[in-house]
Amino acid sequence: MSDVKAQYEAYPYPERDPKDEKTRLISGSPSHPLEIDHFIFGGQRDWSRPLRVLFAGGGTGDGLIQLAQLMTQAGKACDITYVDLSRASRKVAEERAKMRGLTSIQFETGSLLDAASYGEFDYVDCCGVLHHLPDPAEGLAALRAALAPGGGLGFMVYAPYGRSGVYPLQEAFGALFEGLSPQDRLTRAKSVMTALPAGHPFKGNPNLGDHHDSDAGFYDLLLHSQDRAFDVPDLLDVLDYTGWRLNGFTMPALYDLGRIADVPDGMKLNQQMAVAEKLRGTIKTHVGYAVPLDAAHGLAKGSNRALVPHLKGVDPRALAQAAAQGQTPKLSFAGVEAQLQLPKAAAPLLAAINGRRSLADVARDTNTDPIQFGAIWSKIERDLADWGMLLYSGILR
Numbered sequence: 001m002s003d004v005k006a007q008y009e010a011y012p013y014p015e016r017d018p019k020d021e022k023t024r025l026i027s028g029s030p031s032h033p034l035e036i037d038h039f040i041f042g043g044q045r046d047w048s049r050p051l052r053v054l055f056a057g058g059g060t061g062d063g064l065i066q067l068a069q070l071m072t073q074a075g076k077a078c079d080i081t082y083v084d085l086s087r088a089s090r091k092v093a094e095e096r097a098k099m100r101g102l103t104s105i106q107f108e109t110g111s112l113l114d115a116a117s118y119g120e121f122d123y124v125d126c127c128g129v130l131h132h133l134p135d136p137a138e139g140l141a142a143l144r145a146a147l148a149p150g151g152g153l154g155f156m157v158y159a160p161y162g163r164s165g166v167y168p169l170q171e172a173f174g175a176l177f178e179g180l181s182p183q184d185r186l187t188r189a190k191s192v193m194t195a196l197p198a199g200h201p202f203k204g205n206p207n208l209g210d211h212h213d214s215d216a217g218f219y220d221l222l223l224h225s226q227d228r229a230f231d232v233p234d235l236l237d238v239l240d241y242t243g244w245r246l247n248g249f250t251m252p253a254l255y256d257l258g259r260i261a262d263v264p265d266g267m268k269l270n271q272q273m274a275v276a277e278k279l280r281g282t283i284k285t286h287v288g289y290a291v292p293l294d295a296a297h298g299l300a301k302g303s304n305r306a307l308v309p310h311l312k313g314v315d316p317r318a319l320a321q322a323a324a325q326g327q328t329p330k331l332s333f334a335g336v337e338a339q340l341q342l343p344k345a346a347a348p349l350l351a352a353i354n355g356r357r358s359l360a361d362v363a364r365d366t367n368t369d370p371i372q373f374g375a376i377w378s379k380i381e382r383d384l385a386d387w388g389m390l391l392y393s394g395i396l397r
Contacts, residue, residue, distance in 0.1 A: 003225035004132060008059075008086035010182040015214040016060045018095035027313075029250040029287045030154025031055075031063035031125045033070050034310050034391040039248050039289035040123065040152030043300030043307045043392030050077035054121040056112035056143055057129030058082040061093030063154075067125075068102040074395050080105045081118050112139055115146035122151040131158045132226050140242035144292065152291040153244065160229035161277065162284030162335065165202025167229075169222050177223075185223050186215055193222075207284050207335050230286060232274040239290055248299050249288040251333060253386035254280060259338075282335030300392035302381045305360040307392040309353050314389055320351035331387055340383050345376050355396045 001009075029035060037045045045051075051071065055064045064082055071078045084090050087109055097105050108118065112129065124143050130136040136157075143153060173192070177185040193211075196203055210217030230238070232255070239246055249255055257263050257272040260279050267275075277283055291297070300307055311319065322329050324347035328339040342350070348366045357365065363373040384390035 005085050007182055007219060007224065008084075009088045011186075011216040011219045012060050012086060012089040012092050013216040013220045014060055014062065015216040016062070016092055016096065018092065018099050021065070021096050021099040025066065025069055026062050027066055028062065029388070030127060030156065030289060031067045031123075032312070033067060033074065033076075033395055034312055034393045035250060035289070036067075036123055036152075036154065037393035037395060038300045038391040039154075039250075040291060041150075042297045043304070044394065047074075047076050047395050050079055052120065052122045052148065053078055053080045054115060054118060054124045054143075054146060055080065055082045055084075056115055056124055056126045056139075056146075058084050058093055058125070059086075059089050059128065061089075061096050063125050063127050064093055064105065065096050065100065065102070068097065068105060069100055071104075072102065076395060078104055081108060081121070082106065083108045083110050083112060083115070083118065085109065085111055113142045115142045118146065120148040121146055122148050124151070124153045125155075126153060127156040130155065131228050131230065132224065134226065136228070136230075137238050137242050140238060140244060144243045147292065150295075150297075152247065152289055152295070154289050156285050156287045157235060158227070158229040159277065159283045159286050160231055161280070162207045162282045163205075163229055165200060165205050166208070166221060167227075169202055170224060170227060173223055174225060182219065182223075186219055189223055190218065207282050232270070232277050232286070235286055236270055240293070243293050244290040245293050245295070247289045247291045247295075249286065251287070251386070251388040253338065254283060254333070254336060256386065280336060302359060302377050302385075302392075305363070306358055308356065308358050308394045308397060309362070310355045310391050310393060311350075311353055311384070312389055312391055316350050316353040320347040320349075323347040323350060333387065338387070340387075341379075342383055343376060343379055345372075346380050349373070349376060349380065 037043055053067065058064050064080065068080060082093060082105055090107055090109055094107055112126065124147060126143055130139050133139045173189050177188055208221065210221040236246060253259060255273040255276045257276040260276055263272060323342040324344055326344060328341060331338045331340065349362055349368065352362045352366050359377065363370060381390060
């Protein structure tokens with residue numbers, strides 16, 4: 001048994017209790033239906049067709065349960081295949097699905113390298129897995145081979161700067177505890193951690209907390225035997241090499257150099273994102289969506305008035321009230337703090353968002369002149385879409 005498989009058999013990650021499904025739904029990125037439509041289908045997916053989904057390395061099932069539950073609540077059909085090498089992780093995911101009565105999932109124990117053998121998929125989730133493969137490019141190529149025409153990928157990979165201090169510890173623990181069982185490695189590593197000096201880079205990194213949350217979190221963060229991080233250039237290169245292109249990070253504002261510094265004339269977008277990542281210094285994961293290099297469709301944009309806007313994680317009426325009162329709500333993401341700068345004129349437009357009205361409907365129902373609407377909406381979109389709070393999808397229509 002490989003060290004990676006042995007780890008996840010001993011410590012399924014993230015640690016989850018299926019009984020908790022009675023009281024809460026864990027929501028995040030990737031694999032929220034609104035994000036899938038927004039980033040992969042331009043906000044215009046035909047939801048009368050079942051969504052065929054592969055969770056490649058589904059772990060204990062956070063993304064799986066989120067997508068299956070939200071699709072059920074929206075009354076939309078989906079056929080989901082879950083694949084993971086760990087039987088212990090699969091058992092947790094299966095129990096969570098059972099607690100919710102989710103029946104659209106086929107569970108498999110296996111490798112994502114065999115993705116194409118499970119069928120052809122409109123959407124592939126690969127969250128927290130590629131950076132643990134011996135060859136991440138081989139994994140991305142395998143997922144590309146399983147993709148149906150017009151589909152796309154939701155991914156999360158580790159980023160280096162927000163994980164400062166992690167990799168020296170992984171290397172040291174690997175040398176110290178080679179050949180030991182996962183349980184012995186964990187016990188000894190916890191003992192060593194108590195003696196780390198206050199000036200150790202890991203001790204000074206406020207972005208990391210998994211080692212405090214659970215044994216599985218400690219092991220995954222500090223004892224993993226196969227772990228690498230991707231900076232922006234590394235990520236873009238491996239996507240391109242394997243036939244993908246980045247269609248968008250879920251929080252583009254983090255990579256917007258213009259929000260941090262004056263951008264030199266002629267600096268290309270990819271280089272701007274790379275510099276922004278270094279200046280932020282706190283990004284510990286890259287979360288986004290990719291489509292095939294030859295895909296014709298791009299990211300959903302409000303210039304298409306047929307699109308239906310949604311606000312994710314915020315109450316439209318509360319946000320509208322804040323805008324009307326001239327407030328500048330504070331945001332905090334990935335160690336970065338920001339403030340929204342919504343104009344007062346945005347208030348009625350925000351209040352009209354209900355997940356069913358198109359942008360044209362919002363303009364009509366608020367009696368907003370088309371030219372004025374365009375000017376106001378561009379400001380709304382820059383603030384909210386760039387922070388991952390505004391998404392386009394017709395899933396509720």
